[in-house]
Amino acid sequence: MGAEEVSDAQQADILFYVFASRFEKGRAETFANEIHKNANKPIIIADIDPKGDVQGGDTLFTEGVLNKGIFQKIYGYACWNTAGNTIGTALPHGILYGISKEVSKVKIKNKVKKRMEYAQKWFIFNRLLDDFTYHAIVRPKALALIKQNKWNAFRLNDEQTQVIEGFCLKELQPLALKIAKNYSNIEGGKKISISNIIFDLPWNRTFEAEIDFTIKK
Numbered sequence: 476m477g478a479e480e481v482s483d484a485q486q487a488d489i490l491f492y493v494f495a496s497r498f499e500k501g502r503a504e505t506f507a508n509e510i511h512k513n514a515n516k517p518i519i520i521a522d523i524d525p526k527g528d529v530q531g532g533d534t535l536f537t538e539g540v541l542n543k544g545i546f547q548k549i550y551g552y553a554c555w556n557t558a559g560n561t562i563g564t565a566l567p568h569g570i571l572y573g574i575s576k577e578v579s580k581v582k583i584k585n586k587v588k589k590r591m592e593y594a595q596k597w598f599i600f601n602r603l604l605d606d607f608t609y610h611a612i613v614r615p616k617a618l619a620l621i622k623q624n625k626w627n628a629f630r631l632n633d634e635q636t637q638v639i640e641g642f643c644l645k646e647l648q649p650l651a652l653k654i655a656k657n658y659s660n661i662e663g664g665k666k667i668s669i670s671n672i673i674f675d676l677p678w679n680r681t682f683e684a685e686i687d688f689t690i691k692k
Contacts, residue, residue: 476570489517489550489573491566495525495558497533507539514545517576519569521561522554522607530556530682531610537603541657552599555606568598596667597690600658604651604686609674613646614681621681631679639681644674651688667691 481487490513496502510518520540522532532554540546551569553561572595579588617639621628626635655669668691675685 476567478570484513484516487516489519489569491519491521491569493521493523493562494533494536495523497522497524497536498526503533503535504539507536507543510540511543511545514543514548517550517569517573518545518548519551519565520549520553521558521565522552523558523561527557529611530614531612532607534607534611537607537611541603541654544657546599546603546658547596549599552602553606554602555610561606564602593690597688600655600667600669600688600690601686603654603658604647604688605684608647608650608654609643609684609686612650613643614684616646617643617681629680629682631676631681633679636676636679640674640676643676643684644672647674647686648672 478489484490492506492510494503494506496506510520522536524533537554546552549569550572551565551567553564553568555561555564575591579591583591618628620642621631621635621639624635631639651669651672655667658667669688670691671687671689673685673687675687677683677685
């Protein structure tokens with residue numbers, strides 16, 4: 476990414492946290508507290524399952540960070556699939572946003588800044604809904620329903636896909652609204668409001684989901 480690693484956090488422009496300790500009792504809380512303590516600086520978070528048997532984020536850790544009200548301070552965030560996919564999403568996203576913030580201090584029109592900030596907020600929230608909420612909370616329930624019906628989670632037919640999409644959307648909506656309510660800015664205490672939530676399984680399997688929504692500007 477062209478970034479330079481430093482040994483002293485005080486010298487860093489952006490702090491990059493990799494949480495890979497979800498199986499260590501109490502670590503989720505202390506790690507979230509550590510991030511909160513350093514939230515005066517831009518932050519990137521990669522939440523990784525070291526065993527590789529969960530596609531989404533750790534519930535205790537993610538809720539811990541959410542409850543601190545610092546997600547609007549976060550420049551990059553991901554917790555999906557492999558360690559490579561998680562880091563490969565969070566790190567370039569966070570650094571790119573950091574660069575754009577620096578550039579915007581020079582010569583960028585206000586309407587472009589607003590588009591940039593909306594895109595940033597949308598993408599972070601999308602990661603929360605897809606990486607964490609869907610894969611860690613909703614998808615296991617969907618898989619249980621699929622197993623109950625003796626369907627193949629990797630090869631759903633169109634009718635089965637529609638049933639699972641409807642189930643996931645129903646489960647996702649209240650969780651999304653709850654996350655939006657807690658998604659506050661530590662600087663201004665601003666809340667966000669989302670609507671028009673759309674959930675789709677484009678490849679007729681639960682592994683990948685497309686989640687879209689509108690954030691009230």
